[in-house]
Amino acid sequence: MNRQGSARATREAAARASARRKPPVDSPVPAPSVLGRVARPSGPSGIRVVLALLTRRDTPNRIFEAAARAHGPVTHIHMAGEHVYLVSDPDLVTEVFLTRAREVMKGRGLQAARPLLGNGLLTSEGEFHLRQRRLAQPGFHRERIESYASTMVSESLQHEGNWADGAQVDMVDEMTSLTFAIVGRTLFGADLTGDARTFGDTLADLMTGFGQLSAIGNERIVRALPKGRRLLARVEDLDHVVQRIIDEHRADAAAGIEHDDLLSWMISSRDDEGSSTYGTAMSDSQLRDEVMTMVLAGHETTAMALSWAWWLLSENPDVAERIHAELTSVLGKAHLRAPNFDDIPRLPLTHAVVAETIRLYPPAWIMGRRTLNDMRIGEWDVPSGSIVLGPPWILHRDPAYWDDATSFVPDRWLNGDGHFDETAPGQPRGAWIPFGFGNRRCIGEQFAWTEAVLVLAALASRWRPELVPGSVVDTTAAVTLRPRHGLPMTLHRRARPSQTSAPAMDER
Ligand code: HEM
Incomplete structure (x- = not known):
């Protein structure tokens, strides 16, 4: 870019940053509560919880789990x-997050990440959110996911091309850079790997940073703190990369060059008839927010799901061997071929391993909402403006709804015919919520299943990663549930490269 261009880009980035400082479109404000003094359910002392969090005596997921188990289905914490x-009751969670979704808005954690995510799908509210969701939805239709599948596989095979037999890697880093490359290619047609170091590292730092500041819960205070200001300066670095991707797409569109990715859909999408904004396209600042949201929501969660899956397979070698047998029976033994979209229904155990992994280690371990009105939850009056937390981590591990709740049992997801079936364990609706609810349900759910199954299939047919003996594995819960100390693993090659057929050119 020449100097004039770069000065213009900087001015535009500043204008966008200033636009993001304005109050978000359609952001509702909780109505004043008309309840007087209300009885509150019991719960742990807020000061103790905050101290435990700050001193890292335990991880947030376990602190909340202990509170719920001790105090019952609705636990109150003043913090x-x-x-x-x-x-932590499946019916009550479903009532608040699904049935009464119009009476709540997103919680404080995501509000604190607004300087990074702007007013994208994860953070926006009301009609504006629904409009953005409608515009983005076609990018996640079945035929689109099918077309992304070959990229997911080719990126996996390209990635494992750098693996060496006996090498030690941190599986969290490996899976993060792989899912990052996949999101870049499939959703934005962009090779983010060149930017991956800066972009990926900066994004991870920012999420941790904003995650730590989320306890403050007020965007204005977050922005005023020295740490908040440092984080914001780094958001601008990411803005430049995102703007470059948008500019390139627009220039290509003007030159008649078509792209087949989510960003192109979002650039060409127009509000449909019947909408008051009929024919309107997304602005550059809106595109920026959606790109940032998709990059973040689309790679970190799946990377964590895959990382935990590798660890669970390493801890359960019998399952790892059964998965390998399933894969070689579908993909071939002597001449292993690359998996593809049509193989997915033929890989029920691989599917089940993904499901069982996100049951035990849900990447989105907790969801938050703020009540917009006074609301009755179970037997409690909850005043307007309160925070309600719905915790997949707790519900997915509750022995009331799951047999052998804390054990890794992928077979629970197979029905009598041996097919993968999300209802096979017989759990109630709200006890299985890895992707959330209703119109705030993960838009990338099918993308994530496809990616997780295909990446596992491509790599587990070729490799058997094993946890380095003596490594301590524990959770840490910020925005996502991560392995606290990473996952040091030794790579053992299963198939020799000469036996491995390269992906066909049309798969790349
Ligand atoms: C295993 C992987 C994933 C998990 C566990 C997951 C989980 C979730 C959950 C629980 C929500 C709802 C949050 C809430 O209600 O507060 C959500 C929303 C969202 N996810 Fe995912 N996600 C995953 C992968 C993806 C992927 C691959 C993408 C994009 C390519 C994506 C994009 C989004 C977006 C944009 C939203 C906001 C949707 C809205 O509010 O309209 N996610 N995700």
Whole structure:
């Protein structure tokens, strides 16, 4: 870019940053509560919880789990100036997050990440959110996911091309850079690997940073703190990369060059008839927010799911061997071929391993909402403006709804015919919520299943990663549930490269 161009880009980035400082479109404000003094459910002392979090005596997921198990289906914690209601009953969670979704908005954690995510799908509200969701949805239709599948496989095979037999790697880093490359290619047609170091590292730092500041819960204070200001300066670095990708797409569109990715859909999408904004396209600043949201939501969660899966397979070698047998029976033994989209229904155990992994280690381990009205939850009156937490981590591990709740049992997801079936364990609706609810349900759910199954299939047919003996594996829960100390693993090659057929050119 020449100097004039770069000065213009900087001015535009500043204008976008200033636009993001304005109050978000359609952001609702909780109505004043008309309840007087209300009885609150029991719960742990907020000061103790905050101290335990700050001193890292335990991880947030376990602190909340202990509170819910001790105090029941609705637990109250008064912390950081907020009345927090932790809801760990499947029916009550479904009622608040699905049936009464119009009476709540997103919680404080995501509000704190607004300087990074802007007003994208994860953070926006109301009509504006629904409009953005409608515009982005076609990019996630079945035929689109099918077309992304070959890229998911070719990126996996390219990635494992750098693996060496006996080498030690951190599986969290490996899976993060792989899912990052996949998101870049499939959703934005962009090779993010050149930017991966800066972009990926910066994004991870920013999520941790904003995650730590999320306890403050007020965007204005977050922005004023020295740490907040440092983080914001780094957001601008990412803005430049994102703007470059948008500019390139627009220039190509003007030159008649077509791209087949989500960003192109979003650039060409127009509000449909019947909408008051009929024919309107997304602005550059809106595109920026959606790109940032998709890059973040689309790679970190799946990377964590895959990382935990590798660890669970290493801990359960019998399952690892059964998965390998399933893969070689479908992909061939002597001449292993690359997996493809049509193989997915033929890989029920691989599918089940993904499901069982995100049951035990849900990447989105907790979801938050703020009540917009006074609301009754179970037998409790919850005043407007309260925080309600819905915790997949707790619900997925509750022995009331799951046999052998804390054990890794992929077979629970196979029905009588041996097919993968999400209802096979017989759990109630709200006890299985890895992708959330209703119109806030993960838009990338099918993308994530496809990616996780195909990446596992491509790599587990060729490699058997093993945890380095003596490594301590524990959880840490910020925005996503991560392995606290990474996952040091030794790579053992299963098939020799000469036996491995390269992906066909049309798969790349
Ligand atoms: C295993 C992988 C994934 C998990 C466990 C996961 C989980 C979730 C959950 C629980 C929500 C709802 C959050 C809430 O209600 O507060 C969500 C929303 C979202 N996810 Fe995912 N996700 C995954 C992968 C993906 C992928 C691959 C993409 C994009 C390519 C994506 C994009 C989004 C977006 C944009 C939203 C906001 C949707 C809206 O509010 O309209 N996610 N995800």
